Amino acid sequence: MTDTAVKQGSSATVAPGPTVGSHVRDYLARVRGGDLGSLPAVIGLVVLCTVFALVRPVFFSAGNFANLFTQGAAVTVIAMGLIFVLLLGEIDLSAGFTSGVCAAILANVVTVLGHPWYVAVLAALGTGMLIGLTLGVLVAKVGIPSFVVTLAGFLAFQGVVLLLMEEGTNISIADEVIISIENDWVPPALGWLLAGVAVAGYAAAQLLRQRKRAGRGLQTDPAAVVLARIAGLAVVLGLAVHVLNQERSINPLITSNRGMPIVVPLIALLLVTWTFVLNRTAYGRHLYAVGGNREAARRAGINVDRIRISAFVICSTMAAIGGIIAASRDRSVDPSTGGSNVLLYAVGAAVIGGTSLFGGKGRMIDAVLGGAVVAVIINGMNLLNLSSGLKYVFTGLVLLLAAGVDALSRRRSAATGTR
Incomplete structure (x- = not known):
């Protein structure tokens, strides 16, 4: 058997990697099959926020967001x-x-x-x-x-x-x-640092998961999907920190209310800890x-x-x-x-x-x-x-x-x- 034949034979046994299109189709198939996950909650959250923001624009103010x-x-x-x-x-x-x-x-x-x-x-x-x-x-x-x-x-x-x-x-x-x-409140600079650490940690977890699955011969998510998840989290956290870092005090000369509430990192820590325990x-x-x-x-x-x-x-x-x-x-x-x-x-x-x-x-x-x-x-x-x-x-x-x-x-x- 020639080297070319060997190469052709070995390449024939390698399954093609998943594409973004196939990933989307698989997700839609799971949804049609009843595996909705958090989709209803996300849709409900978007609809409610949109309605309240249209009726009362103050809903999306920095103070109300906090x-x-x-x-x-x-x-x-x-x-x-x-x-x-x-x-x-x-x-x-x-x-x-x-x-x-x-x-x-x-x-x-x-x-x-x-x-x-x-x-x-x-x-x-x-x-x-x-x-x-x-x-x-x-x-x-x-x-x-x-x-x-x-x-x-x-x-x-x-x-x-x-x-x-x-x-x-x-x-x-x-x-x-x-x-x-x-x-x-957490100081604004510390808020950005925590958001950066969260995105970096999530990115590391996603990439490590991809590497482990590939090492075991299991199907991995398309790289574009993984990057989209990381970018999506970065955008959401970035917008949240940006809004929370705005001045919310009526009289900032006396007291300043800028930064995310301390309870937010606490909940994030509990979320990460218990998610790790469950998964x-x-x-x-x-x-x-x-x-x-x-x-x-x-x-x-x-x-x-x-x-x-x-x-x-x-x-x-x-x-x-x-x-x-x-x-x-x-x-x-x-x-x-x-x-x-x-x-x-x-x-x-x-x-x-x-x-x-x-x-x-x-x-x-x-x-x-x-x-x-x-x-x-x-x-x-x-x-x-x-x-x-x-x-x-x-x-x-x-x-x-x-x-x-x-x-x-x-x-x-x-x-x-x-x-």
């Missing part, structure tokens, strides 16, 4: 924790008041007892972990349905908040570190496996009870962080902290973002996108001076629509055999 982040921060963080439970097909109805209990612990430790901020934060986080451990054991070991356990927690923790707040006392928080979480660790794979088919996971050697307990621990710990953020925003804690519609908005954020109520499907970015949708709805309707009744009705309809999309996509996936 308010969107601070208003939706606590709900977004609680929704992040709920995703771990929802991935298992469970529910935690107590997450809202869990955040209230932890916020009350924080306020009592830092204000009433006079301990440093880090002691108060550790106490709040420890309380959240203990609550999650208790709920998880009751669900996994005792066998009580999560709906019943967490409903009982919803009622009990509401009473615990009242007891901690002495039946109605408002405890102010004066600690500067805690208050700064929601009420202070790049054995624990994350086990969590999806248990949510997809509990019995199959058990037969595969996964400690199902441990996974279920850990999900509730993470959920309640994230609720504790949400409570700390809420206490920072209000500069105080009262019996209503964590109550009212906090739980409903948090569950709604996770579901609107694309996490399934049936388990086995969801990503951490869903909480961020869903939280953004909820924040935009509340903020936009406030700007329109609509009544609370209309706000609840509209938010409920959006949640119902998201749940309906989830149900229809699952049915479509089953019919096409993609799930």
Whole structure:
């Protein structure tokens, strides 16, 4: 056999790389097959922002843009924790008041007892972990349905908040570190640096993923698609930092409000951390496996009870962080902290973002996108001076629509055999 023949024979065995067109066709095929991902949330976010901006141009002002982040921060963080439970097909109805209990612990430790901020934060986080451990054991070991356990927690923790707040006392928080979480800003230069680090980190992760898949002989995404993702993130973050770095103070000579809220990097850090846990660790794979088919996971050697307990621990710990953020925003804690519609908005954020109520499907970015949708709805309707009744009705309809999309996509996936 000649060298030319060898070369021709070897080249015939190499599969052609994917093109942008084939990548787009594959994506559209997945969408038609029911794999919508976060597409509905992204479309909803674009539509809502466009409508509110047209009706009230102040919606896209720098001050209101910053308010969107601070208003939706606590709900977004609680929704992040709920995703771990929802991935298992469970529910935690107590997450809202869990955040209230932890916020009350924080306020009592830092204000009433006079301990440093880090002691108060550790106490709040420890309380959240203990609550999650208790709920998880009751669900996994005792066998009580999560709906019943967490409903009982919803009622009990509401009473615990009242007891901690002495039946109605408002405890102010004066600690500067805690208050700064929601009420202070990252310096503009540091904001640009963080955005650059985020884009560079994302680019490195994308390129490393491409290299690993190519090394294993797996199909890779077209280079143009990868570059488009990186460029898209750079544009979005660049625009956000640019707007947030504008002066928002009424009297900048007295005080200056420029830069992204400190809570934004905090949420970004949580997003990156939990995304890595879900996508790049054995624990994350086990969590999806248990949510997809509990019995199959058990037969595969996964400690199902441990996974279920850990999900509730993470959920309640994230609720504790949400409570700390809420206490920072209000500069105080009262019996209503964590109550009212906090739980409903948090569950709604996770579901609107694309996490399934049936388990086995969801990503951490869903909480961020869903939280953004909820924040935009509340903020936009406030700007329109609509009544609370209309706000609840509209938010409920959006949640119902998201749940309906989830149900229809699952049915479509089953019919096409993609799930």
